Amino acid sequence: MSQYGGFGGFGGFGGFGGFGGFGGFGGGTNFTGLGGFLGSEDPGGYDPATTHGLQTTAEGLRHLTEDGDTPTNEELGFSDPSNLSGLATWVRGSLYVSEYLAGISSDAMAGTGGAPDKVTLSFDGQTCLTLQRPGTDLLRSQCRLVSDYATLRAERSAEITSQLGFPTPYFAMILGLHSAQNKKTFELITATQVAAAHTAMIVKNHLAIRRPDQLDARLMPMIPTPGHGSFPSAHATEAYAVLTVLEALITEWASLSDGTQRIKALRGLAERIAVNRTVAGVHYPIDSWAGSALGRIVGQVVLGRAGAGTAIQPMDYRPSDHDFFDEDQRDPEIAPEKGLTPAGDTVTLDSKPTFSWLWDGAVREAQKA
Numbered sequence: 001m002s003q004y005g006g007f008g009g010f011g012g013f014g015g016f017g018g019f020g021g022f023g024g025f026g027g028g029t030n031f032t033g034l035g036g037f038l039g040s041e042d043p044g045g046y047d048p049a050t051t052h053g054l055q056t057t058a059e060g061l062r063h064l065t066e067d068g069d070t071p072t073n074e075e076l077g078f079s080d081p082s083n084l085s086g087l088a089t090w091v092r093g094s095l096y097v098s099e100y101l102a103g104i105s106s107d108a109m110a111g112t113g114g115a116p117d118k119v120t121l122s123f124d125g126q127t128c129l130t131l132q133r134p135g136t137d138l139l140r141s142q143c144r145l146v147s148d149y150a151t152l153r154a155e156r157s158a159e160i161t162s163q164l165g166f167p168t169p170y171f172a173m174i175l176g177l178h179s180a181q182n183k184k185t186f187e188l189i190t191a192t193q194v195a196a197a198h199t200a201m202i203v204k205n206h207l208a209i210r211r212p213d214q215l216d217a218r219l220m221p222m223i224p225t226p227g228h229g230s231f232p233s234a235h236a237t238e239a240y241a242v243l244t245v246l247e248a249l250i251t252e253w254a255s256l257s258d259g260t261q262r263i264k265a266l267r268g269l270a271e272r273i274a275v276n277r278t279v280a281g282v283h284y285p286i287d288s289w290a291g292s293a294l295g296r297i298v299g300q301v302v303l304g305r306a307g308a309g310t311a312i313q314p315m316d317y318r319p320s321d322h323d324f325f326d327e328d329q330r331d332p333e334i335a336p337e338k339g340l341t342p343a344g345d346t347v348t349l350d351s352k353p354t355f356s357w358l359w360d361g362a363v364r365e366a367q368k369a
Helices: 011-016 048-064 081-086 089-101 136-162 168-175 183-207 234-253 259-279 285-305 326-330 353-367
Strands: 002-004 104-110 116-123 126-132 315-317 340-342
Touching: 081 353, 089 183, 089 285, 089 353, 104 183, 116 183, 116 285, 126 285, 136 259, 136 285, 168 183, 168 234, 168 259, 183 234, 183 285, 183 353, 234 259, 234 285, 234 353, 259 285, 259 326, 285 315, 285 326, 285 353
Parallel strands: 126 315
Antiparallel strands: 002 104, 104 116, 116 126, 315 340
16 A cells, blocks of 8 residues: 655755656656646746845845834734635645645555556545556557557647647637636646646556557657556546536536537547547557546546535446547446446545635636636
8 A cells, every 4th residue: 555645845846847747758848747836936036136236225225124123913824725825826736736645545456467457546545446457468459549540640740749748728728718817727727637647647657557659569659658657548637637627617607608518628628638649659548548537536536625526436447448439438338338337435525725725716717707
């Protein structure tokens, strides 16, 4: 049993600066594993001339102030959520990660060969998802689907390369989000993506599944092969986690007359983001099945931490040789036939103050649009 606590000592998240996006660990713009939280609102330092000028000005004006003068004698509230608005965004990002990871645990169960053949993921000691490890024969069979999807590369190359990191602009496009009007909504999306990315890595590390190009020499990816396991897809996990949270947020907003249509578009986007990774040659369709299931759980956990969730239905995914379609994994009759089944009693999680503060802020933004 491995526990993942608050991940202390992030040092302003600066230690993650050299990492690529958790969904692909590629290089380039905005591909940090902590998305927009990395250094956000950190003032950094001034140029040398300004630093020297401030120093000499302070020395020249200090005699105009009196000893003992203080701006206020009022202390900030202890552990008070009202303090959060005064923090830099990257600091809140650290708190979101700590709150989310504090309750997560995983259990890798070994099969006859000694390697894990399934992983269970739990929150607050309650199992929410079980992923069975796919065998090599299944992976080799899936390679034919990866090969077929390569015909879409020319059409989708712009999407694939721009989605190497967190694809926030794509979600913003569908909901008409604006940075001046929807700051907390963007922050909620980023917090959800970061939570999903960390969760996917925990499971990937246990199962250690080779990428398609490592099993079939004919599969030559159009992007760098990520340096971590293939199953589940972190891109699918992130996309479906954000989708789950935004579906709930749209319902709370109740101000979009075409909200149902936008949810359909968001579902199509999540599916497309996941499938694009197969088109690129770095994921099997079963990776998207596992990632979408994991992402929906992560999204529900985020909502639970925000005090906006309902009971979570634990799921079990036993991969079989199928392509990935969004409607299939939602259909209560088709999904079990393809390996995704409900498992056990529903789970309810405790809310957390930082996520609850962020959720309330995102909900209020609907009134400002």
